[in-house]
Amino acid sequence: MTPADVTFAPELAAHDTIIEDINAEAFGPGRFARAAYHIREGGPHRRDLSFVAIIGGEVIASVRMTPIAAGKGRALLLGPLAVRPAYKxxxxxxxxxAIALDAARGDGCVLAILVGDAPYYAPLGFSKVVPYGQLAMPRPVDASRLLACELVPGSLQGFAGAVVHADLAREPSAEAALLKAAE
Ligand SMILES: CC(C)(COP(=O)(O)OP(=O)(O)OC[C@H]1O[C@@H](n2cnc3c(N)ncnc32)[C@H](O)[C@@H]1OP(=O)(O)O)[C@@H](O)C(=O)NCCC(=O)NCCS
Incomplete structure (x- = not known):
């Protein structure tokens, strides 16, 4: 097995079952209690910004991106990221x-955040959210594991408050327009 044997591709709906298996293997049942899982439950992830790694026709790793909001700010929540043990x-x-961040940047997204190990993600452009209190996660998160990558410099400043799935943070004006259209 060499890196040349691995191909990377956008996620498809057909990958859902295998991705669930990979995440179950990587994180176990504890994953359901995590803050990031709770946020992701609020709505769908961005399949177009989520990617899989494939070897010999089989998906062996996955990363997902989910649209999130905090106040008026918008960002992406990166994760889960998991690689089958045999391919670590x-x-x-x-x-x-890196591929997911490039795609997000290309799509005009300004910020990605995640909950994870800083030593792993720092070389990819992530650093601790400071001040930690700027973001309120729906469940407790170790402050040293709440990380952000500014795809546009300064974007973290505009992302503050309770972090929710973007679908749960519709602008009041959009809400009013929808109600009007339904009249
Ligand atoms: C963490 C994980 C995604 C890494 O994937 P991978 O393909 O093996 O990682 P890479 O090959 O890109 O990088 C390997 C390097 O990262 C290091 N690394 C792996 N996990 C790490 C961690 N949690 N913290 C710090 N460094 C880590 C390795 O020691 C290795 O270092 P080296 O290059 O100096 O030898 C994978 O181990 C996994 O799926 N783990 C279980 C799920 C998980 O913890 N996901 C991340 C959630 S934050």
Missing amino acids: NLGIGKKLV
Whole structure:
């Protein structure tokens, strides 16, 4: 197995079952209690900004991006990121993150955040959210694990408050327009 045997592709609906298996294997049942999981429950992820790694026709790793909001700010929540144990330490996880960030940037997204290990994500452009209290996560998160990557410099400043799935943070004006259209 060499890096040349791995292909990276946008996620498809057909990958859902295998991705669920990969995440169950990587995170176990504890994943359901995590703050990030709770946010992701609020709505769908961005399949067009989520990617898989494939070896010999089989999906062996995945990263997802979910649209989120905090106050008026909009961002992406990166994760879960998981690689099948047999394929760890081949650079697949970092490549998936880099591809997802590039796609997000290309789509005009300004900020990505995640809950994870800073030593792993720092080389990919993530650093601790400071001040930690700027963001209120729906469940407790270790302050040293709440990380952000500014795809546009300064974007973290405009992202403050309770973090929710973007679908749960519709602008009041959009809400009013929808109600009017339904009249
Ligand atoms: C973490 C994970 C995604 C890494 O994927 P991977 O493809 O093996 O990682 P890469 O090959 O891109 O990078 C490997 C390097 O990262 C390091 N690394 C791996 N996990 C790390 C961690 N949690 N913290 C710090 N460094 C880590 C490795 O030691 C290795 O270092 P080296 O390059 O100096 O040898 C994978 O181990 C995994 O799926 N783990 C279980 C799920 C998980 O923890 N996901 C991340 C949530 S934050």
